[in-house]
Amino acid sequence: MKHIVLICAGGFSTNILASYIRKEMKEHDFDGDIKAMSEWNFQSFKQHADVILLGPQLSFMYEPICSKYRGTDTKVAMINMADYGRMDGKRVFDQILKLLAE
Secondary structure, eight states: OOOEEEESSSSHHHHHHHHHHHHHHHHHHHHHHEEEEEEEHHOOSSSSSEEEEEEEGGGHHHHHHHHHHSSSOOOEEEHHHHHHHHOOOHHHHHHHHHHHOO
């Protein structure tokens, strides 16, 4: 099972996006779970994640999170602003698949 984490400022918009991604995961019979959380909650996050995606408003957190997970198998990336704005679960799911294939 793959573990995906989405982070945004308050956790609200990533929760909506996660619901669209869950639909894609189900349609593609993808064995994984997805969690959405605020940047505040992520500070105490200790579980394993295969992919961590940040909302566009958290670009300032990208480098620190990359540094934290450097040398691990966790992939860290930014969600494309247009995909995030449109709540495009399909495109973000495609991004997740590409990251997992790297």
